[in-house]
Amino acid sequence: MDSFDKRILAVLKNGESLEFKQLLQEVGFSHNTLRLHIARLKRQGMIVQAEKTKNGPGRPILTYSLPPEIKQKVALTLTDPYTTIVKPNLSETETPLQI
Secondary structure (H helix, E strand, C coil): HHHHHHHHHHHCCCCCEEEEEHHHHHCCCHHHHHHHHHHHHHHHCEEEEECCCCCCCCCCEEEEECHHHHEEEEHHHHHHCCHHHHHCCCCCCCCCCCC
C-alpha cells in the first residue's frame, strides 16, 4: 500500500459514498492514477463500487466507499502506522496489507 492508496482510504474513511469526480477532486491525483489505485483497492476488497441510480441515458454513475468491516480498521490504521489491515476471509494467495 502506497501513499496514493492511503490518501484514497483517508478520504473515504468518514463513511460516505463518493462519485469518481468527487473522489478525484478530494485526492488531487490525475484521473488515470486514481483509476489505477481504485482498481487495485477493489481487487483487495478495501473499497466497494456501486452504481448510483440515474435518470436518462449515458454511462452509469459509479460511487466508491469502504466496506463496513474495513471502516474501523482504516480509521485505526491511519492513526497507528504499525497496524496491518487483514481482509476477512483472506485467500491463500492474498497477503495482508501492511501500512
